[in-house]
Amino acid sequence: MFPERQQGPSVAPYHHWVLDGDRIWATFHRIDGGYLVRFSGFADFVIATDGFSASCHPCPGLSHATCEHLFLNQVRPLMLSRQGKLVFHASAIEAGSGAIAFLAASGRGKSTLAAAFGAAGVRYLTDDGLVINREGSVFMAHPSHPSIRLWDDSRAALLDDVVTSAPIAYTSKARILSASGLTHCDEPTPLAAAFFLGDGAAKEIELNRASGADAVAAWVAHTFILDIDDATALSRHFKDVALLAERVPCYHLDYPRRYETLGPLRAAILAAARLTELGA
Numbered sequence: 001m002f003p004e005r006q007q008g009p010s011v012a013p014y015h016h017w018v019l020d021g022d023r024i025w026a027t028f029h030r031i032d033g034g035y036l037v038r039f040s041g042f043a044d045f046v047i048a049t050d051g052f053s054a055s056c057h058p059c060p061g062l063s064h065a066t067c068e069h070l071f072l073n074q075v076r077p078l079m080l081s082r083q084g085k086l087v088f089h090a091s092a093i094e095a096g097s098g099a100i101a102f103l104a105a106s107g108r109g110k111s112t113l114a115a116a117f118g119a120a121g122v123r124y125l126t127d128d129g130l131v132i133n134r135e136g137s138v139f140m141a142h143p144s145h146p147s148i149r150l151w152d153d154s155r156a157a158l159l160d161d162v163v164t165s166a167p168i169a170y171t172s173k174a175r176i177l178s179a180s181g182l183t184h185c186d187e188p189t190p191l192a193a194a195f196f197l198g199d200g201a202a203k204e205i206e207l208n209r210a211s212g213a214d215a216v217a218a219w220v221a222h223t224f225i226l227d228i229d230d231a232t233a234l235s236r237h238f239k240d241v242a243l244l245a246e247r248v249p250c251y252h253l254d255y256p257r258r259y260e261t262l263g264p265l266r267a268a269i270l271a272a273a274r275l276t277e278l279g280a
Contacts, residue, residue: 006044006059009036015228019106026074028226035226037075043067045075051082051226069175072145077129077224084233086240087224090130090194091148092141094123094185098192099141100273101130102253103222108197109257112154115182116262119158123185124148129224132191132244139244140188146178157259191248193273196222198254205255205268215245218252 013027029036034048043058043066054075058067077087090103091114102110114124126144133140150158151173160181178184196210196218210218219241227233251272255265 006038006040009038013038037078039070039074043070045071047075047079047082047226049082051079054079065175069149073128073149077131078226080129080131081224081237082226082233084236086132086237086244088130088132088219089128089222089224091127092125092130092191093117094125094189095192095270095273097190098273099125099189100192100269101132101141101194102197103130103194103218104197105222108199110197111148111150112158113197113262113265115148115150115154115158115176117266118148118182120266121183123183125185125189133188134240134243137247139191139248141191142188143184143186146184146186147175148182149173149175158262194219194248194250195253195269195272196250198252200254200257202254203256205261205265206253207268207272208252210250210252211245215250216242218250219245 009029009031011029011031013029015028016024017026019025025039027038027040029038031046034046037045037047039045041059042062043056045054045056047054054071056067056071056075081087088101088103089105089110090101091110092099092101093114095117102113104110111127114127118124125141127148129144131142131144133142155174155176159176176182195207198206216238220238223237223241225234225237249272253269255261
């Protein structure tokens with residue numbers, strides 16, 4: 001890793017990510033030997049064609065914490081997806097004998113929800129970049145970096161002073177490291193249920209079962225994919241996602257974004273997951 005000014009690239013992007021509705025914050029380019037993912041003004045990451053290696057080229061003055069954040073939360077999930085793994089924009093917790101995943105776009109509350117369970121004594125597996133692997137008829141949720149990123153208000157409302165924080169990177173969110181008040185699960189766990197989070201417009205907790213094409217579309221909408229034009233990889237991916245949506249009970253979930261709602265919300269989520277495990 002060595003600082004350098006961003007130049008070029010000589011080829012137009014084949015894809016981009018948009019932040020806050022209209023701001024392009026990452027562009028994707030095909031280059032010799034792999035892919036260039038550019039976070040304009042921050043860093044370039046060059047990913048090998050097979051997804052098994054990458055190099056970081058930060059802009060001058062960029063902090064190590066920001067490089068680490070971009071790699072852990074954005075680049076590593078893209079690399080894993082290129083390796084053929086199922087990777088989603090999702091947080092996940094361990095609930096009894098199974099895991100529960102919360103899938104949502106950035107800013108929809110999946111980290112706060114995972115932290116709310118963590119503060120109540122439930123172990124979390126990942127804050128984002130959920131890797132799911134099929135083992136026979138079971139889909140396993142895999143743990144990632146032992147930290148959760150939270151806004152200051154969520155941190156103050158949910159966590160005590162025992163929890164420590166890594167340096168703030170990229171945004172004003174703090175990276176909360178696993179500690180006695182927020183315990184990380186470091187073992188793969190069978191996925192018991194998945195919840196797709198709404199935009200927070202609901203005036204009360206709304207929980208509805210998703211199935212069939214609706215569930216598949218919801219999983220696909222939250223997928224990390226590096227090469228959106230690789231027909232062979234996409235075909236395999238959609239086949240795996242369809243089986244995942246068939247095997248794992250899925251729900252659409254929306255609720256008022258108020259901290260006092262989190263207690264009843266946890267109860268509603270766990271009740272749905274228990275019913276799922278009983279075959280209801």
